[in-house]
Amino acid sequence: MTRRMARYALYFTPSADSAWGQAGSCWLGRDTRRPDTAEQVSIPGLPKLLLASLTSEARRYGFHATLKAPFRLLDGFDETHVLEMAHAFCAEQNAIVLEQPCVRPLDDFLTLQVSGPLDEIGGLAMRCVTYFDLLRAPLSSVELARRRCTGLTARQEALLQRWGYAQTEELFRFHMTLSDALTQVDADVVYALRKAAEQHFAQTAAMAPLVLDGLTIAREEFPGAPFIEWQRIAFSAQDKRATLPSSGRVFFCVGPSGVGKDALLEWVQQHSSASDRAVFARRVITRPAHSNEMHEVVDVATFWQLAAGGQFAMVWQANDFCYGIRRGVEADLKAGRDVIINGSRAYIPQLRQAFPDATVIWIEANENLLRERLEARRRETGPALLKRLKRGSEFIAPDEPQVIRVDNSGPLEVAGQHLLKILRS
Template sequence: MTEHASRRAHRYAAYFAPAIESAWWEAGSNWLGRCAASGAPRPQPVFDGLPAELQRKATAAPRRYGWHATLAAPFTLWPHIGEATLRDGLQTLCQAWEPFAMPALEVALLDDFLALVPVQPSPALRAVAGACVTGLHAFAEPLSPAELQRRRAAGLTPEEDALLVRWGYPFVLERFRFHMSLTGSLRDTAPDMVEALRAAAQRHFAPLLASPPLRFEGISLFAEPAPGADFMCLAQMELGR
């Protein structure tokens, strides 16, 4: 388990993240321009036909959250619960699962952003993500009215709104879609530049996408130290341990 000492953070999240210092971790961190384990910036790869300024802007949102796929979205701990208790709870959750091979991934436009997504559904991914949502819910404070309004402003279906109220996030359980974000919203980006970003991501990750599938071997605890701060990887906890 990789750990970094920290005081109580503003918010916590349970993510899937490749093992720190693995080829997958390095590729994702370099693409985003920041390592969420060290907090250090990374020089982003340069691609013909893709302006560096556009690349930097397009990756700003996922860069703050770090290289990951969301399992349990960021939440605030109840005041009476400490970080150590949360770690223990996540460790217990990990013990119930064994590592498994994930489906192959591909670069795709998901709604209005680019992400790495599975080429086929994975019941195992959905089951682990669901266990994180339901298993960690008791640690999380309910969303504030302001946060509920912020989430609803994006336009939710009745089903998604019910999930938001019950679990604090609208895209969980039956609405869960595993994805590793490569950009933020590209809604206002010209189509040719969206294609340039997609092609660049395809070139960047091609060696890994052509390799044996990425394995799901652990759940990572990330934290937002203070409101608006970059998320940091606090611990990577192995499944089955």
């Protein structure tokens, strides 16, 4: 099975080694870190096979509370983006002590519920739903049909269309599922199951508080596979107010051919540090790479297939070639990382629509130097060279605060230090 078939869910799961983690694993008969089953609790008067059948679907998901329902990744995103955003998200969240955990029915299921603090829990869940929705692929027709099979209200249908799941916003109810649907189960069996669950989890509640203290990324490798705890990331905001991560900034670097953009950006990248939290976007271009470039090479047909599939955050054409920036940069921005892009002056109007707060770095050099550099690199001669030079004079830097001019007529280090200072400001 390929990773494209995988689904990811954002859960709260107690640490597997904690009293609550062990109690949940024992009740369902499965440790969420592994796909196989473990020893399940014994209930007097209830055969083990019957207990296993009453908890089979709950066991597949593991002992958890849903914060964002399972989703497939939208084309253009991968697991590195999930992790990057998850770490940024968890750094801004506080642990929540859950009050009075107890066993209660929810619709046709047996669940573990809490009495509070409901506003804090709901706020965390909604931050999770909205923040990670960038990564979510739309539901397929089969998935939509499955979620509608029980019948939805108009409000639930609206939430399903918006978030891919109906039980969000004001309909969210924090719970940890302990059984499958019990509609066709004998009342005496349901009673025995509930009493056993109450006793089982009351003992755990007497031992340790239940604390919502981290985010678990669970992964379903293929339809019907058990959800496995892939990553569990602790909340670390501590005493500050829980919020969403601040977005990173877009720096769109432009300039005429021969101005030395590639060399300048390479210098800045080499002199950047991890603390700068900067991403230098790799371009997709329909021409071969040169010795001083590291772009991704594709042919024209492949380029437009990628574009039609939503793989690009930005697309433009210049000098008879197609350029694209893969949409993974959107996840970088959500995770608070600045994105530096080697761009095109002609694309600035579209940039303003897609990223209104983007800063344009307008790199320039004197005209004679531009010609010398173009001639020295020997990519074009004759009419092609004249066309490059003519295009270079067709654009004038706008006089506005979001456009910063950098002169690259002198030593590379001088312009590099200037640009590095801008990026760190």
